[in-house]
Amino acid sequence: MINLTVDGRKVEAQEGQTVLEAAKIAGIHIPTLCHHESLPPYGACRFCTVEIKQSGETKTTTSCTLPVGEGMEVATNTESVIQIRRMLAELMLARCGESEPIIKLAAELGVHKSRFPYPEVGKTLMVGKSDDCILCGMCVRLCDSVLKIGSLAFEGRGNRRKVTTPFHEPSEICKLCGSCESVCPTGTIYQRRITDQEPEEIPFEFEQGLIKRKPIYMLFPQAVPRVPVIDRETCMNFKTEGCKICEDNCEAQAIDHAMLEEIKKVKVGAIVIATGFDVFNAEEIPRYGHGRFPDVFTALEFERLSHASGPTGGKILKKDGTQPKSVAVIHCVGSRDVNHQVYCSQVCCMYSLKFAHLVKEKTGAEVYNFYIDMRATGKGYEEFYKRLLSEDTNFIRGKVAEVTTAAVSPKEEGKLVVVCEDTLLGMNRRIPVDMVILSVGIKAGKDAEKVARIFSLVFTADEFFREKHPKLAPVDTVNDGIFLAGACQSPKDIPASVAQGAAAGAGALKLIDKGSVVLEPITASINEDLCGGCKICVSNCPYSAVEYDLEKGVSVVIEELCKGCGTCVAGCPTGAAHQSHFEDIQIFSEIEGILR
């Protein structure tokens, strides 16, 4: 421990720490332009200059490069220190007259104008509007030593020194991470001039791509546990083995890039399949304009838009930032459609009504609901529908033909026109609106087939998992101990999913509580006297339930493993293998009975 004082406050610092770090511990702010936690001190900007008194001597020096010493007295705010900073500000203002961060910093020090003329330097490859580079080298050092890419370097000496790429050519090795842009203290460096590759923004999946995210991010606001995750696909560490700036920043040291995903084997007695659903891709119906017109939203996009924790903080806004004056909600997008999904997705009517209500409440806009049939079948649902009817929401019964921007009258100019048939009026209509919400349906999960293979589940025609019996066993599957819950079995709303989940849990508990398993009564057996020991049954058995007894020279069925398919019985050439309840003689009698 080294004791020193910063502006009169006593500070205990570790050996090897700098005065700047010690000041930070004391809670004293020292302005810096070229300091970064992940980089070694560089001392380029000189803004962190402080006055040091040690063993009777007084000197002014940069605090970022000075290690702490016992008994040091540091003054960060003396007249001479401020004088130095003002001079620095003036010099920088002369060079970076257009850089907003520099103008702001200078203004804080009371400097608004520079006495020095703007120096004539040739334009560098990277700079934006003017040459606002202060040559702090943050971008060069970060790209080189932290990110381990090295697409930038200093060139020239003295007043010809500048940051550039090799041979002033667009960099081929730049990984477009944007670190140089984000770290530049003057906001000068412009990534697009470093390389001619096009940077790819990372859409925030949970926000339906309405906003962008970083490679390290919170999955969604209510995530449990509420810890950030790192996206391996975009994190620079997985591309260059460098960076790890987040590790340096994490005080709890909770980030470990070397951590790998683990596959754990767990023995269980019951399984609940609750793999959920996917949403119908609205772009499969191109005439509804999703992806072509910015103000055509899918239900999930609108859900984020209207949510208080969403990208707009719950404000319903068009892509241009203005409030819509009229909104169309198109029901049954992909559902009840012979070209896509023939079934009803069951939840869309109600969430569409919710959207209509929210739009009306938050914006006062005119709302049009285009529906085929209104299916408000749950508890309190019909009442909600009635409420919407009384809220002056427009309900138009008919399927929407298309959403278009091709105006045929002045009032349609600049609007999205919903072309539809009004089956109650018996006419075609064109309704101009500002925003369109597509109530997309529910479909089976993309990986449903994979899940089905793993657990030997059976599909219904629409790829939802089949329950054991639609009425008497809606939670069980044909495999004992495997239960279904939620929308992986069929489209259903939250109350129904919760109910089925609870039932599946109870089904699993029933097995666990019992502690024993009832075996299938239908199993195979082998008559030792007849068995010739050919082992056909051993190779036939998919469960390895038939073993060959070397001593006796016959095959033996392990009853606990046998699932009773009878494949070995059919394969037995000597008739030694039997299947209880499905004996050859029983089936023969059955055939005789059928054909009598």
Add this chain to the structure above:
Amino acid sequence: MMPEEIFEPKIVGFLCQWCSYTGADLAGTSRMQYPPNISISRVMCSGRVDPTFVVKALAEGADGVLIAGCHPGDCHYNEGNYRALRRYPMLINLLDQYGIEKERVRLEWISASEGEKFAGVVEEMTANLKELGPLNWKGRSAEYCKTA
């Protein structure tokens, strides 16, 4: 004059309990129409269908036999249907040697959700068998014995 009696073939179906039997059940509960010529015997798996069952059915007077199981990869017992798939060509080969047309014994994959397919297969098979005419096992075997 009595109208000529229309030949109604008799079909015995060996359907696996998990897919095809459920599929046939679905055809029934969905009120699908299909010829009543088929009589179904439920087995646990298409792999349980011993070729002797088929021969027995034909010998007892069936004009055709349908073996139906889960689609490949979907077998409740993982691979029972593959065994059925392997045994089927051997059986057909054998029947062929006795002069029994291969159209009379059919192997189909019918999943639990394919009620429509089941109805379609039965319809098709009935039509085919009507065209082929009765199997006449006893008559044929008598003739076979004479020539042999």
